[in-house]
Amino acid sequence: MRFSVFKDDEGYENYIAHRPIMVYLDDNPLSHVVRADTSEGWVEFNVIGEDGLFVIENSEIVTDVSYGLVEVTGVGLPVEPEVTPPDPEVEPEPMPEPEPLPEGESNG
Numbered sequence: 001m002r003f004s005v006f007k008d009d010e011g012y013e014n015y016i017a018h019r020p021i022m023v024y025l026d027d028n029p030l031s032h033v034v035r036a037d038t039s040e041g042w043v044e045f046n047v048i049g050e051d052g053l054f055v056i057e058n059s060e061i062v063t064d065v066s067y068g069l070v071e072v073t074g075v076g077l078p079v080e081p082e083v084t085p086p087d088p089e090v091e092p093e094p095m096p097e098p099e100p101l102p103e104g105e106s107n108g
Contacts, residue, residue: 003072004035011035021074025066034063038070 002011003023023033025043032046032054047055047062055062 001039001072002035002037003033006035009035011037021072024069024071024073026068027071030066036070036072038072041070042067043070 003021004011006012023030023036023043030043030045032048033043034046035044036042042065044063044065047064049055
């Protein structure tokens with residue numbers, strides 16, 4: 001699923017800007033995210049300088065893109081079905097050995 005804060009971008013629903021969501025990249029929380037795609041595995045985020053402020057170049061906020069396992073959680077997001085691994089194959093119990101017939105009797 002794709003998310004974006006840019007109105008002209010695919011995936012724009014303004015989730016990231018105005019809803020309490022968390023974006024994780026390889027199980028690590030990532031802040032200042034402006035676009036993310038869970039299917040393609042990338043996140044675009046604003047770069048923060050040593051002073052703790054957004055880095056600005058040519059009157060634009062600088063962004064960077066990272067790749068990996070992207071997960072997005074939060075209130076009001078469509079829920080994707082949870083994937084559960086199948087149960088491991090279980091070997092059947094062995095059949096009990098038949099009891100021996102008393103002497104002189106036959107099976108048939």
